[in-house]
Each structure stands twice: as C-alpha cells, then as structure tokens.
Amino acid sequence: MIKKALFPGSFDPLTNGHIDTIERSAKLADYLFIAVATNTSKKNLFDADEKIELIQLATRHLENVSVIEHTNGLTVDLAKKVGASTLIRGLRNAEDFEYEMNIAAMNKTQNPEIETIILMASQQHRFLSSSLIKEVAFFGGDVSNLVPTDVNIAIKKKYSAFEYEDEKS
Template sequence: MKKIALFPGSFDPLTNGHLDTIERATNIFDEVIVAVSTNTTKKSLFNGEERIALAKEVLKDVPGTKVVRHTGGLTVDMAEELHVSAMLRGIRNMKDYEYEESIAMMNRSQNPKIETVILMASEKYRFLSSSLIKEVAMFGGDISEFVPSVVNQAIIKKYQDMSDDEHM
C-alpha cells in the first residue's frame, strides 16, 4: 500500500523550513500532499490562489509531492478522503510541540486510522516562522536565505505593490 502523508498549512509564505520538512518527508513517504489552507486567525499576505501557485512552483522539481487546496472542514476528514496514512507536521520547539500534540490528539479522536508524524525542524530553520519572514520583509530586510527564490521575489513585489497603493 502506498504511504501518503498530508502536510496541511497556510504556507503564507512557504519558507525554506517548510521546504526542508517536505523534502525530508519524501524520504519516508511515497507521496507528500501539501494542503494549502486559510488560517482564519491571521491576516494573509498572499491569497489562496497565490499561495497555491507559489507552492506548486517551489515543489515542481521535488518528486513525490503534490499541492492541493484545503477548502474547509476538518483536515482529518480531508486526509481520509485523500487516503493518506499520516498527517505530517513540522515543529521548531516545545511550544510548537505542545500545540501540535493537542491537534494530533483531537485528530486521533476524530479518526484513529490517521497517524500524526512530527518532524523536527532542521537546526538552521528552528527560528523561522512565516510571521517573522513577513515582518522582516515588510521593513525591507533581506529574507532571501530563508525562502525559495520565487517566494522571495513574490514577497518583494507584494510589498512594493502595497507601498505603491499607499502612495496613491
């Protein structure tokens, strides 16, 4: 049976930490499905279509990956519909662990057939978060070593466009 993992997230933006987790997961699973969702508790920099397009561009040369839109509902239900055996999560620290543990336990209560697999972030990415990336970029900082090139260019353009709109 094919081993498929679902890696859900808002990926706003997709970072090198996300990419590292996805690439490492392809060594464990036959397929990693990246489910791009909307985090209703955060203000997004990119809309859903933009995030999906960026993820597809970043992952186009990573064998065993696929990008899909998570359109709502429970992620664990989506996992069952896609016939995945595991939910993939990346964590950076104990705070992430505690948060992910709660979600994993709730998911297990909803569907005991879906396991949660947690990968520790690589050391060089442990401090990275999408929120931190956006904040540094918003103030003109160099984030090029923390995001894929296509994402970096999209972020620069997005903030330039936002700045141009403010000056009109």
C-alpha cells in the same frame, strides 16, 4: 514506508524551513500531498491560488509531491478523502510542541486510523516562521536566504504594491 501522507499548513509565505520539512517528508512517503489551508485568524499575504503556485514552483523537483487546497472541514477528513494514512507536521520549538501535541490528540479523537508524525525542524531553520518573514520583509529586511527564490520575488512584489497604495492615499 508510508503510502500516502498529508502535510497541511497555511504556508503564508512558504519558507526554507517548510521546504526542508517537505523534502524530508517526501522521503518518508510514497506520495505526499501538501494541503494549503487559509488561517482565518491571521492576515494573509497571499491568497490560496498564489500559495499553491509558489509551493508548486518550489517543489517541482519532487516527483512524489502534489499541492492541494484545503478550504474547509477537518484535516483528518481531507486525509481520508485523498487516501492518506498519515499527517505530517513540523515542530520548531517547545511552543510548537504543546500546540502540535494538542492538534494530534484532537485529530486522533476524530479519526483514530490517521497517525500523526511530527518532524523536528532542522537546526538552521528552527527560528523561521512565516509571520517573522512577513514582519522583516514588510520593513525592508532581506529574507532572500530564508525563502525560495520565487517566494522572495512574490513577497517583494506584494510589499512594493502596498507601498504604492500608501503613496496614493
């Protein structure tokens, strides 16, 4: 059993695929930290505080999980800081495989003591991505069965605010 693990991601927004991976990860470790990072190469729908709150709501049923912010620095350094010996990453498809393999190799060069475990997404979630969720929701599509309820409500509020701002222009 892994004592402490770190599951990093941008989670913008959190999907049911993320939740599935978090729940499965929580069974592998005595304690799981979910590290919320901001991906500066993407346009974010939610800020870090909003993402943390939404993840806390969606994972409140998991007693061995906490959510932390990862503002800067290397993920392996954050893992060391919180006492995690393992990074957990999710994998949806072949495209993700290449990316995750390179990240795991780079992390190993930075801290050889930190292991990476890659969990395959469950079949029903393999097509899900945060960017796809945002795209569908932006154009009024229904993503309610693809994200946790509180996330769906927050997405609707964000996009209705954007629509209101456009109407004012």
